[in-house]
Amino acid sequence: xxxGGGKCLHLLLFNYKKSKKMQLLTTWYGINCSNLTKIxxxxxxxxxxxxxxxxxxxxxxxxLKKEGVSLKTISNIVDMSKSTYxxxxxxxxxxxxxxxxxxxxxxKNHRKSQFSKELKQRILKIRLENxxxxxxxxxxxxxxxxxKLGEISESSVGRILTYFIKKGKISKSISYRKSGRKRVFKGxxxxxxxxxxxxxxxxxxxxxxxxxxxxNQRNYKQFTAICPTSKIMFSRVxxxxxxxxxxxxxxxxxEFSPFEVKSIQVDGGSEFMKHFENECANEQIPLYVLPPxxxxxxxxxxxxxxxxxxxxYSLPIFAENVTExxxxxxxxxxxxxxxxxHYSLKNMTPMEYYLKCKV
Numbered sequence: 001x002x003x004g005g006g007k008c009l010h011l012l013l014f015n016y017k018k019s020k021k022m023q024l025l026t027t028w029y030g031i032n033c034s035n036l037t038k039i040x041x042x043x044x045x046x047x048x049x050x051x052x053x054x055x056x057x058x059x060x061x062x063x064l065k066k067e068g069v070s071l072k073t074i075s076n077i078v079d080m081s082k083s084t085y086x087x088x089x090x091x092x093x094x095x096x097x098x099x100x101x102x103x104x105x106x107x108k109n110h111r112k113s114q115f116s117k118e119l120k121q122r123i124l125k126i127r128l129e130n131x132x133x134x135x136x137x138x139x140x141x142x143x144x145x146x147x148k149l150g151e152i153s154e155s156s157v158g159r160i161l162t163y164f165i166k167k168g169k170i171s172k173s174i175s176y177r178k179s180g181r182k183r184v185f186k187g188x189x190x191x192x193x194x195x196x197x198x199x200x201x202x203x204x205x206x207x208x209x210x211x212x213x214x215x216n217q218r219n220y221k222q223f224t225a226i227c228p229t230s231k232i233m234f235s236r237v238x239x240x241x242x243x244x245x246x247x248x249x250x251x252x253x254x255e256f257s258p259f260e261v262k263s264i265q266v267d268g269g270s271e272f273m274k275h276f277e278n279e280c281a282n283e284q285i286p287l288y289v290l291p292p293x294x295x296x297x298x299x300x301x302x303x304x305x306x307x308x309x310x311x312x313y314s315l316p317i318f319a320e321n322v323t324e325x326x327x328x329x330x331x332x333x334x335x336x337x338x339x340x341x342h343y344s345l346k347n348m349t350p351m352e353y354y355l356k357c358k359v
Contacts (some may be wrong), residue, residue: 061085063172115156119149123160124169129250132173135161183268183289192265192288192297202230202354203259205288207301208266210241215313220325222308224251225264231342232258235308235333237325246276254283258354261285268292284323308332316323 036141059079064074071082113120119142126138133141135158142152143339164170185191199205221241226233234253238245254261263286266272272289280287290297312332319325341347348356 001323045138052119053090058088087149093203115152115160116150119146119152120160122146122149122165125158127161127164127170131171134158185289188277189273189289192290192309197263197265197288199228201262202227202232203257203262204229206261206264207252207298208246208253208264208272209298209301210246210269210271210304211305211308212241213237213309213313215317215325216319218320220322221245222305222329224301224304224308225249226301227259227354229349230259230348230357231300231345232337232354233304233333233350235329237322237329239322241271243271243273243275243277250276250279250283258351259358263288265290265298267295267298276335290315307336311336 015052015133049202057078061074061078061080062085064072064077069077075081115307122142123138126135126141130137135154138161139152139154139157142149142157163171165172197205206221206227208225210221213222220237221239222235222237223246224235234256236249236252238249261283264280265288266276267290272287277287295302312329317325317328337350339349341349342353345353
């Protein structure tokens, strides 16, 4: 046997001193029990608990392998990957390296904090007095009122707050928004791919959204679709904001649209699931869903909602039901698309800009 074999066998048999398994293993490696016991006593392990655990897994893996069990099955039973087993086996075959002797990887030298204890306590005091303040506000207060304590960046304030949260001295801000359950895309809808999906031509990435409107002592749910390039807008009001109503709105928009709708983007609201998603699939229109709390990516339709409130709903409207309101809304949309100049379109109307692009 090669030199160093005793060390490895000590590690392999760390948890098997004075046991029947020792006799079996000594038979495998050709060493008698008395010599093996002497070797085990002479060489201590750096981490007995981890060594014993890994040793036990390796021995179980080796035993099941000898009995003809498949490697995949053994990996599931023993909770040790094939690569780890063969790595240990290779180390044993090559001069029997001490593969089970775990050493601490903790750094000897640690970075010391550059901020004074007084500054940290001041941050803690400000946060305790103002539980809703985050790192931004606290950093501004320190810069304004406690500049003598030294300079500190906003990110460093955040790290100090995180330290105090872990120590249990403060809790997360009441205004902290908990991340909700992530949506799993299994149907037709796809995850928005950032600026890769940016619209270049009319009909691409049509932005659709809905808003609630209270007018003439009645609640309306308005759905709006707008082309981000040509600014052509289409809107309809309904009595409720359901996915079925959204699917009806989509069909009406496709009939109205002067261009081919190539793709649509919406927020993650429930009104744009089920029936609406199925309608997009039937029309073979790609549907992209924006990440949560990201109205900035739907900026065109959000701005059009505000325009409708200020230019249409703020004026007297003689409508008592959904049908009459849609009739008045249709007249406003005609003016919006064919008469009202748009600054972003160099003072052209949306329809003029579209016809220019079409040529």
